[in-house]
Amino acid sequence: MSKLNLSIGITTSASFEKVNWLASLSDEMNVYRIWVGEDIDSLNDVFTLASIFLLRTKSTKVGIGITSPLIRNISTIGRASAGLRELDYKERFTLGLGIGGLQDLAKKGLVADKPIQILKDATDLLRKIWLGEKVISSGRFNLNDYSAKCDFNIPIYFGARGPKLLELAGEMADGVIISGPRSYIEKATSMVREGLKGRELDKSFTTVVWVPTILIKDGKGMEIAKEVVAIVIADTPKRVLELCKINEEKAQKVRNAVLKFGIREASELVDEEFIKDVSIFGNVQEICEEFLSLEKHGVNEVVFGPPYGLNWKDSIESMAREWR
Amino acid sequence: MKYGLHLNADSKIDQIVQKGVEAERLGLDSIWICDMPSQRYGPVVASAIASKTKRIQIGLGFSPLLHTDQQIVSAFYSLIKAYGDRFELCIVAGDKNQLKKVGILRESLKGIPELLVQAKAEILRRSEEQGLSFKIGLGAQGPEMLKIASSFDCVHLNFCSPRIIEWAINKIRRIEGRKIQIGIFAPSYIYTVYNHEIHQLSHLSSSAVILGTSNRFLKTFGFYEELIGSNKIPQNIIDEFSISTPSQKLKDYLSRIESLGVENIVFSYPQDYSIDTIRDLAKSLR
Numbered sequence: 001m002s003k004l005n006l007s008i009g010i011t012t013s014a015s016f017e018k019v020n021w022l023a024s025l026s027d028e029m030n031v032y033r034i035w036v037g038e039d040i041d042s043l044n045d046v047f048t049l050a051s052i053f054l055l056r057t058k059s060t061k062v063g064i065g066i067t068s069p070l071i072r073n074i075s076t077i078g079r080a081s082a083g084l085r086e087l088d089y090k091e092r093f094t095l096g097l098g099i100g101g102l103q104d105l106a107k108k109g110l111v112a113d114k115p116i117q118i119l120k121d122a123t124d125l126l127r128k129i130w131l132g133e134k135v136i137s138s139g140r141f142n143l144n145d146y147s148a149k150c151d152f153n154i155p156i157y158f159g160a161r162g163p164k165l166l167e168l169a170g171e172m173a174d175g176v177i178i179s180g181p182r183s184y185i186e187k188a189t190s191m192v193r194e195g196l197k198g199r200e201l202d203k204s205f206t207t208v209v210w211v212p213t214i215l216i217k218d219g220k221g222m223e224i225a226k227e228v229v230a231i232v233i234a235d236t237p238k239r240v241l242e243l244c245k246i247n248e249e250k251a252q253k254v255r256n257a258v259l260k261f262g263i264r265e266a267s268e269l270v271d272e273e274f275i276k277d278v279s280i281f282g283n284v285q286e287i288c289e290e291f292l293s294l295e296k297h298g299v300n301e302v303v304f305g306p307p308y309g310l311n312w313k314d315s316i317e318s319m320a321r322e323w324r
Numbered sequence: 325m326k327y328g329l330h331l332n333a334d335s336k337i338d339q340i341v342q343k344g345v346e347a348e349r350l351g352l353d354s355i356w357i358c359d360m361p362s363q364r365y366g367p368v369v370a371s372a373i374a375s376k377t378k379r380i381q382i383g384l385g386f387s388p389l390l391h392t393d394q395q396i397v398s399a400f401y402s403l404i405k406a407y408g409d410r411f412e413l414c415i416v417a418g419d420k421n422q423l424k425k426v427g428i429l430r431e432s433l434k435g436i437p438e439l440l441v442q443a444k445a446e447i448l449r450r451s452e453e454q455g456l457s458f459k460i461g462l463g464a465q466g467p468e469m470l471k472i473a474s475s476f477d478c479v480h481l482n483f484c485s486p487r488i489i490e491w492a493i494n495k496i497r498r499i500e501g502r503k504i505q506i507g508i509f510a511p512s513y514i515y516t517v518y519n520h521e522i523h524q525l526s527h528l529s530s531s532a533v534i535l536g537t538s539n540r541f542l543k544t545f546g547f548y549e550e551l552i553g554s555n556k557i558p559q560n561i562i563d564e565f566s567i568s569t570p571s572q573k574l575k576d577y578l579s580r581i582e583s584l585g586v587e588n589i590v591f592s593y594p595q596d597y598s599i600d601t602i603r604d605l606a607k608s609l610r
Contacts (some may be wrong), residue, residue: 012398016405018405041394043454048402051371062423073361075426080365087372088335142427149334 004295005032006323008316009065009210009303012036012266013043019049021313023056029320035065035096035177035210035303040104045079054087061092065210068100068160069122070110074141075148077122078129085130096177097122098159103258116164123156124173130154157208158290162237163191170195175206178299180236181244181278185209189297209294210300212279213287215318217308221277224307225269225275232278234258246277276291284322304321325430325582328354328488328590329602330509333363337372340364348380350606354412356509356590358385361417361426367399374407381410383590385463387418388443389436394444397450404456413447414480415440415507416463419536426602437472444475455485463509466541470495478505480590482533485564486580488545488591505587511566512591514574516604523568525594530566531557567591568573571608 008031010022026034036052038046046067053062062084069077074155077095079119084093097119099105099112111117121141128135130150137143157175160166161184168193169176178188196205212228233246234255241251250269257266275281280290291302309315329347331340347355352453355373359366366384382403385394396413403411417440420430430436444460451458461478464470473479473496481492493506494495511529513522534547534557542548548559569577578589595605 019405041392041398042397043563044402045367045395045398045406048367048371048399048406051368052375052402052406055372055375072395073426073428076365076390077360079363080368083337083364083368083372084366087368144427146361146425148364244415290397 002293004299005301006291006320007031007033007035007061007063007208007301007303008320009035009037009305011039011042011043011306012046013039014044014306018312019044022316023053025317026053026060027057029317030324031060031320032301033061033063033094035063035208037065037106038100040068040071040100040108043118047084050084050089050093054084054092061094063094063157064096065157065208066096066098066100068098068105069118069141070100070105070112071108072119074122074125074183075129075143075146078126078150079148081126081154082130082148085152085154094155094157094175095124095126096157096159097173098177099165101231103231103234103255104165106259115162116168119158119165119168120172127153127154136249157206161188161235161240163239166191167195171199173249174203177208177210177303179210180232180240181246182280183244183277184240185211185294185299186297187243189299191300198287204300206248206293206301207297207299208303210303212281212307213304214275214281214307215287215315216281216283217310217314221310222272222275222281224310225279225281226270227263228307229270229275229278230254230258230263230266233274235272236278244277245272250274250280284318287319288322325578325586326353326588328352328356328381329596329605330356330590330592331369331596332593333357333360333366333369335366337369337468341372341376343596343599343602344380344382345376346602347606348377349460350603351587352606352609354408355385356382356383356385356414356592358414358416359387359390361390361422367403368401370411372404374403374410378415381412383412385414385416387416387423388440388566389418389423389430389433390426393443393446394450397447397454400451401456404458409457412459412461414461414463415444415447415476417469418609419532420533421536423444423518430453430498437468438469440469441472441475461505461507463535464492466538467495468538468540469496469595473497473514474499474502474504476504478507478588480507480509482509483565484508484510484567484581486584488564489581489584507588507590508581508586508587509590512595512605513566513568513601513604514571514591514595514605514608515601516571516607518570522594522597525597526566526568527562529593530562533565534561571604574608
């Protein structure tokens, strides 16, 4: 249908029914890539889950989208990714790095000060580790003559929302995963392009858009987006919300509720306006059209789901079929 | 007695998987992966092996100083859901030199035994909440660790000489109605045809274990004084920590430790040096 690639998103909170189903059918459905997002401290381990997808598929690429270098020792991210890279000679694995959900980090008592420096340092260190260099680093990522047996590169995509991180993605990453309000996507891609200016690329840069998607059937389905929309609203920087003219007062209430009572309660504060602001929804044709409209902004890959739709199997299958 | 093989995860994953598949084919009961900071991430290696095997038990060694309790439970959740109930956990403090390389100073941490007991309790609680059930053991050596062994389902002792095993078993506090399985996890070289290079690796591996041992433990057996007074680790001390023996003598050793109450033994590096050394081991166990 298009040069734009259709991928499927899943998170570490997903049930194994979903994991097994997606792993068994993604090659057949011609899914470009499975993105595994990490919900911090949830059911599955993000690296183990990515390994299961890599081991059970032959052609579908697999990416972690994203994990935060703040929640694990950087060496663990390095050697886990190296293992995933080695699982498949076609080099289907990509690592997505980001600061992490602001609310999740806050709950763990982690402060994401200097996010630009964090991602810069983490990326530099990981690339050195994968090249088999002996690494010395102090500060947040403390390594002393550390090395792991590697001699390769793994593509790193940044998961970013704020303008500076988006620009940094253009400057140093191999790709970017953009999420956040729909009206922000165009602005975000131009921020990434700013970073790309003056950079000599030895291979193409990939721009991925991953926002909550909901397949509406018989007018039903919007309701199930509330929880994931609450997470997006709570994790989107205030400046970005302002740029998108999203009511900050309402957003702050959601943020507070996420921190105080959790996602389920916070989702009660999500109205239809919020859902429309941050998700792509409609019937299959409408979603495909909206995805395709992103191509003109330089987007190469779009991610469907979660929450997918009232019937997730049917929704994913319908999307994949329509996309073919 | 159950027999296991430790697979060193510092080579390419396909080579490790090949060895795991061979271990299953040869009838070994378990394979073990230790999540060392310089090696491939244990759960990814375990996942790759599990995807190519059917029945063999897969043990994973984890240090709670490097991973959170939830991260350990999440890895087990994914593995068990994908490949079934054939995973086992061994909690270890972790090699202090390796941990130092990734910014964790073990010597600056107080109360490591208590921390491991807490980690075990938390891992058990979280895994039960998810409906998971797997054995949780402890990798132990010195008296401090042996004191907490009764909080675990099993203990993996990092030495192999019968006199030290006997001493350790006597140190483990028994709780009525609760059985603790005793196991050995030691550098091994069981051979049919002697290879000097592999023997040297066994020597090195044993030396690394000895150098990571607490002074208190070394003093208990008079090793400390011997080590201080020599340039290299004396062979008699090496022999207390590694099983290096021709194939035909293995059974005698196994009978001896079985009589002490040892129920499982994991043959550690360099027994996994090659497919041939794994076959030598299997042949010796028949």
